[in-house]
Amino acid sequence: MAKKNVNKLSNSVTHDIDQLASSIEQEHLKSKAWKLPGVFSLISFQLSILATLFSVTILLGYWMEVEFLYRPLALEPATHPVTAVIALFLSVSILLPNQPSLLGCLKTALVSVSAITVLVAIIDYVFSTELLPPNIIFEREQGHVHASALGNYLSINTAIMFLMLSCASLAGIYDRKSLQQIIAYVAISIPCISFIGYAYGLASFYSHMSLYTAVIGFLLGWSLLAQTSDYGGFKAILSPYLGGRIARFQSISGMVLPFSVGLFFVSLSNELNSSYIGMFVIFVTWFLVLMISISAYVQEKIDAARREVTEKLIQAANTDPLTGLYNRRQFFYLGKKELRRAHRTGNAVAVLMIDIDNFKTINDTAGHDVGDQVLVAVSNTLTLVLREFDLVCRFGGEEFCVLITDTTKEGVEEVCNKITSTIRSLSINNWTDQHSPVTVSVGACLIEKMIDLESALKVADAAMYQAKSLGKNQTYYSVAFSGAQGSLQ
Structure with a gap:
């Protein structure tokens, strides 16, 4: 019974996170340009x-x-x-x-x-x-x-x-x-x-x-x-968010409507009454605009705090707290979108599985602090080597996953060589100066047909374990990769 409740709660949380991602996709919660x-x-x-x-x-x-x-x-x-x-x-x-x-x-x-x-x-x-x-x-x-x-x-x-x-x-x-x-x-x-x-x-x-x-x-x-x-209330009225849009509509209505109604009644009144109507229109119009400005300012302050918290929640839901890379859930979410785009355009996409060699030894010998330094250094290296529009995530533990878009066989080989050589040259305090260099094993899979992301990851994962079995500190290209001609047919 308890297990069923846990599964139910897990499914509910997953559903909520997916809804959050959908909202981000539709820019309901995204920061907007002012x-x-x-x-x-x-x-x-x-x-x-x-x-x-x-x-x-x-x-x-x-x-x-x-x-x-x-x-x-x-x-x-x-x-x-x-x-x-x-x-x-x-x-x-x-x-x-x-x-x-x-x-x-x-x-x-x-x-x-x-x-x-x-x-x-x-x-x-x-x-x-x-x-x-x-x-x-x-x-x-x-x-x-x-x-x-x-x-x-x-x-x-x-x-x-x-x-x-x-x-x-x-x-x-x-x-x-x-x-x-x-x-x-x-x-x-x-x-x-x-x-x-x-x-x-x-x-x-x-x-x-x-x-x-x-x-x-x-x-x-x-x-x-x-x-x-x-600044101030004027900035709040010009806000791109819902509060600003409502305030702009209210401000325009608060000026046009009293003026129009006053003009109608003035045409039916004598001069004395017209003066009273004019004074009333002036008072109502500027009072409304003033109140709208103040309320818009307060609303924007509250909404800005809400947006800040929301962005932090979004970041926490989508990224790994240690490395700042995408987490597995966000990688799958964006990766599936990228694969659909690649299938439409016919461009080649490569998936890499990267595992830090002997990471348990690093943790056991030098401590988890040094292990965290290694994880951060490797993640920074991947971010530096890859292009801005390529996807990289911490898949779990010491494993990283990369999706390279719009690429070729030669391009993937160049990237893999650069990743392994750059990581091998890293300097980590209390490890590389006392023990051995940090190395990684890479499994590469060039997607040349319409397969899903999970299948591509399985191929890349198998290739990565093959690289480890061959001595680590190297890249192993899957059979599908070896037969690729550089683009999807």
């Missing part, structure tokens, strides 16, 4: 280039006196030339390298000038001063502004937005990525509020921020945020 953070790092530069083009276009509009280039909507706010210059400085600074060099110093200078300028604008607003004259760049703009009720100056919401963008950029310069991410995230909310104001027809939401300014601020905010794609 592609999106790299994509967003590239997007950061592209967004900065777009912001640069917008800024230059606005300045050209003033220079050529083309109002549409700095005032996108008639009877709506325009982008002040100082705003365009600050945006140009910040966008160019993002394109410059963040390193101790002349360009790095220029980057810091551009961001610092931008921050100081918007601070002066905020002081003007708070204390009703004119430290920053409205015609500081283009003389004609002063008369145009005073002759018109249209807003065209660096407004308080614009100044706060650019101050936050400057602070985020400075945080990035001093490698405070987490702080940069938080500030950039908050800064993006200001142009988004303006977008909602323009979409819902709520002038109080965008105040004197022109649509061009909102677009530039949005581009710069996302450019700075994209630079932190390898």
Whole structure:
């Protein structure tokens, strides 16, 4: 009865391990490439280039006196030339390298000038001063502004937005990525509020921020945020695993759905109710995105720990703990796949059985520590001699098994000779310096017909014992090998 229970448990464990291998094969548990953070790092530069083009276009509009280039909507706010210059400085600074060099110093200078300028604008607003004259760049703009009720100056919401963008950029310069991410995230909310104001027809939401300014601020905010794609909540949202995919879907839905519903209700409401709806949409959207980012970050931390443990379990299930080579179970799993591929392509495959000569004598004479050194040294030699895509495993005890793919008779002979000669020249402390060199007996079988892996191993095993009976320290090629022509027919 006990024996039946043991067999049942053994079969259950084997089944679970096979399922684990199947999951690995389907990449459910495998480590995945984090592609999106790299994509967003590239997007950061592209967004900065777009912001640069917008800024230059606005300045050209003033220079050529083309109002549409700095005032996108008639009877709506325009982008002040100082705003365009600050945006140009910040966008160019993002394109410059963040390193101790002349360009790095220029980057810091551009961001610092931008921050100081918007601070002066905020002081003007708070204390009703004119430290920053409205015609500081283009003389004609002063008369145009005073002759018109249209807003065209660096407004308080614009100044706060650019101050936050400057602070985020400075945080990035001093490698405070987490702080940069938080500030950039908050800064993006200001142009988004303006977008909602323009979409819902709520002038109080965008105040004197022109649509061009909102677009530039949005581009710069996302450019700075994209630079932190390898950190914190943003990295968690970009995760290639299930948690990241869910977070991305939730983030997009959390922005699009409230905006769409709000737009529908605004069309049915008066101006006062529209303002309440707009404020509600802003609050709900950013609250959802914030909560999704936090939950994605926590989920990714938990999932990363789970993946680490899973990978260790996978490694323990598939490898020999002493040598780090594949174990017998994983060798059979991968070897059968390789044989099926070889049968399809018609390429030759060779199986080698390798046994360390007189290994019991080594253990009995020098101790198991020295025996372990020999096993590790032999396994390292096999890994070094064989190609990366060949399979090598510790079959059990002092036996190793190798499957050489896409080979020929001459190629196998060369590999076997290299294995025996390299192992014979190994230097093992407390053994080769006091006793005799380490040698191996090799049995080789070139598979020239559609036989299963177990049958090929039996042939190679018999050849290996034949090599031992002939005096050890040599390779014996099976009869099937001797008759092979180098490829499967």
